[in-house]
Amino acid sequence: MAEQFASKRNIRFMLYEVFNAEELTQYEFYQDHSRETFDMIIDTVWKMGVDFLYPLYQELDKNPPQFVDGQAKVHPATRQFMRMCGEGGWINANWSYEDGGQQVPLLITFVNSLIMAAANCGLSGFPALTTGAANLILNFGSQELKDLYLEKMVSGEWQGTMALTEPDAGSSLADIKTTAVDTGEGYYKIKGQKIFISAGDTDATDNTIHLMLAKIEGAPPGVRGISLFVVPKYRYAKDGSLERNDIWCTGIEHKMGFKGSPICTLVMGENNDCHGYLVGEPHMGLSYMFQMMNEARIGVGIGAVGKATAAYYDALEYTKQRLQGRKPSQKDPTAPQVPLIEHADIRRMLLFQRAVCEGGLSLALQLSKYVDLAKVGVEPEKHELLVDFLVPIVKSFPSEYGILSTSAAMQCLGGYGYCQDFPVEQHFRDIRIDPIHEGTTGIQAQDLLGRKTTMKNGEAYRLFMEEVKRTMAEAAEIPELKPQAEALAKGLEVMDDVTSYLLKVRKEKGPEEFLADANLYLEMTGLLAIGWQWLLQGVVAYRALQNQPSEGDTKFYRGKLITLKYFYTYELPKVNTLAHVLKTSQGLTANMDISLFDEE
């Protein structure tokens, strides 16, 4: 295992040089914070990563959760970690003082998420899910629900979950069958089954609080009939004590990776006694869920970046140390072997990883800052629209390219990369879940092309373009970055052209053909968004180099510039191919006869 799983230098660069985190402290909500408090938070989490999380990374994979006597048993470190998160205030760090939080910007807590995911993605899921569940109660629940559940959740004593998926309803949430019947006594009776529920049962906490989607009897069909409930494993009895609720874990899935966290099947109401408590208004469940979904999806993107980053540092360390072969120009077989990193092909793979990881992180933090600004009332509509537009990209790009990136890390290690001596193979397995959970890449693609590009008359799309163009204009004034600024400008033109073309397809050919290649559209937009973030980093790095930085910083900034150049040379040109396919596929997949897949 490499000693490093992420880069503190890069985190500093992102927070203070690119995204100006300190600027947030001018707003009342964040006014008690400063670069010092931000650093203290990050140093604390970093230390937890180094001392606690990373040393347990492979151990959790080798000792996955077990289903014993009707309960999911997880690694004992999980209980310890949840309490550490509770005590550190990490579960609700973003909340207001009033609600018990520390008013920390998302920009900072997402850096925490990065560190935790890079060090141990299996463990990091537990507090993240609890945060998501607690956020739903905080934002949409009654005062009673808040009083009864939040304290124990944010202290890490109770686990939170998001219980959406059912046997016949994964991507298609409209089809959930879990029902809720109002008893008139302050609770609903819940009946149904949920599958693939992360941390859906655990012995690491004393209770599990499910934020569950169900349909109230007589609700309208489809997504407009979904309500949100709190369904606890142990519910409050009338005397205030806790009693077992009628919700049972009937099994856990055996996954390829991401093994730290159990994925559970849950059955509710087998004895007709599962109590659920409505959150907010009836039939508003999906709407509530989606308002929280943005942060969850940014979290998946950050998590993917984390895994890919840890794999990158393994590859970097290995290729610097491992001697293998000679340069092609060295014809003397008695000359000493050189480190792998001396080979151009290895550097290409390292630069690819760096471009994906640092580009992906940059985009995710860009979004976090938009959320933070919106929260304190700085052009909230604009910033929320930008977040809406970019969320599917932040969720998908690091997930999909992160798989390629960890695969490249494995390739750098050769045979050793395929073996369990190094954690790279685990990262390769772990990251593969990211294009699946919290909405598959296909779902993100439909969201981007089918909703986000045209929402509010294309305003989100226009704002995205505007943001990119502002960075382009800055870069264009720096002769060294002008070629990249121009390449990005051409990329945006291509995107405009393709978008217009597709909107015409929608009008003339209908939604099937319009959306058939949404995945390619998502990838194209992702490349442009990452290109934008590299240009943004490039401008900062270029300017920093003008101020006689230290030798170490000089290397760091020059490293940024060469990675930028790598991205623009090797990756951005894919935009043209994707655009070409989008404009020439003519509904091939939408219109084909599926019997052509049949065989005698």
Place this chain on the structure above:
Amino acid sequence: MAEQFASKRNIRFMLYEVFNAEELTQYEFYQDHSRETFDMIIDTVWKMGVDFLYPLYQELDKNPPQFVDGQAKVHPATRQFMRMCGEGGWINANWSYEDGGQQVPLLITFVNSLIMAAANCGLSGFPALTTGAANLILNFGSQELKDLYLEKMVSGEWQGTMALTEPDAGSSLADIKTTAVDTGEGYYKIKGQKIFISAGDTDATDNTIHLMLAKIEGAPPGVRGISLFVVPKYRYAKDGSLERNDIWCTGIEHKMGFKGSPICTLVMGENNDCHGYLVGEPHMGLSYMFQMMNEARIGVGIGAVGKATAAYYDALEYTKQRLQGRKPSQKDPTAPQVPLIEHADIRRMLLFQRAVCEGGLSLALQLSKYVDLAKVGVEPEKHELLVDFLVPIVKSFPSEYGILSTSAAMQCLGGYGYCQDFPVEQHFRDIRIDPIHEGTTGIQAQDLLGRKTTMKNGEAYRLFMEEVKRTMAEAAEIPELKPQAEALAKGLEVMDDVTSYLLKVRKEKGPEEFLADANLYLEMTGLLAIGWQWLLQGVVAYRALQNQPSEGDTKFYRGKLITLKYFYTYELPKVNTLAHVLKTSQGLTANMDISLFDEE
């Protein structure tokens, strides 16, 4: 698990409609064969796949080899399978009657390899390695070696291995340190260590025969000093009985996948008593190994196709059955859900898999036929050059794109694809070894661009172009295929242009910059080669459709044409991007300062 792991209909199409296997029976060596004997062979192996191999696929993964009491213990089915292969004559089916074989063309035995790898890649490695080792003895060993070892190897009683890699010599074989000292008594004393030796120790057979590279004392440095030895686990004593040789397995690796076969560390000569027997002439070891390497590398390519194909059939079955969501045009949420395959994005992923699997198989069988023709003296120089040129592509394209293909299969299954309920996740883990073993993709790329494109004054390259152009000319006469023929023609022009450019780089900038992006050149050439094979299949399918085929056949041929169209629409355009990068990267990775990867 799907009932199907490969397609007999497609195998028939490939063998009898595209590659005209029967044509081979006109040559004396194959004259006893006929379509009937070919079918009998394939049906027998298919039955073994269905009845024996496929049902054990997941079991072997769950019960990987153990290292117990100094020996690698494998799944008991391995012994049974090796004997089945011995009794069936599968280990040496290609050999002449004189040598005990059945004179079966490679075109047929590689179909056997496909079936075995698709059904159970872990088990299929054992006989394949034995074939490779036995081939080396047969082709380069003395009569004595042949008499002593071959019978037991081809009967499946003794395992064969290829023992190349060492701790400091993986891709760089020039650096092996294992030594051989001639005792003058008919054997050498071997000393050293080997790592990552597949099937390097096993209790499934009564002996293990290593075909091992070592350097004879005083040999010239580098690859010209490598010799090949037979190093048996049990050697013949003077009285003809077997006695333990001084070669010991000291451990096995724990791999991410491909778990059926143990990967072993071997130590030779710890007690200064490891006997090895020289194969052929001293210092010719690597040359012998490379003469056998072509078949081994085609085998890796076929194996990757097999795994990806099995995953494809899982995805196909699942997406036909699993109901999820509605088409975008269906706005009524009470309308019934549709099977996943109704969604365009799912079809795109299925067509991608089919394009990779059936295109990859086609290219591998194309090469097999070249080998078969060369063997019976039909334009041997031409066919051998074509094989030399295409081997790195046949090895790498299915390995690299096969990972993407199994990943797409997993995505089709969503959350279930990530769990062990279905074998897709195992295929995803298993196939990841293919770009690593038998020469990494990086090594294949250097081989293609650095050697094959220019060998014999570019003759191999020219012959490849000629073959593709012949298919193009046929396709151009069919109006329905003309656009694809023209696209391929343009692709070849691009390749010519890039190749000339790179040769100029070699001259002006030297080998580092010339070879820096060899991987991209390999991918570009791979896409063109697969495009060629799809056009070849398209011509056959188109013509067959003119003869009023049955309803089932009509679907099959139309399925071929839509997959061809998919490949030309979605995949071939990548050639342009790759070419663009190859012409604009300007040695970025070759010339960069590696300290830019450093961090303070």
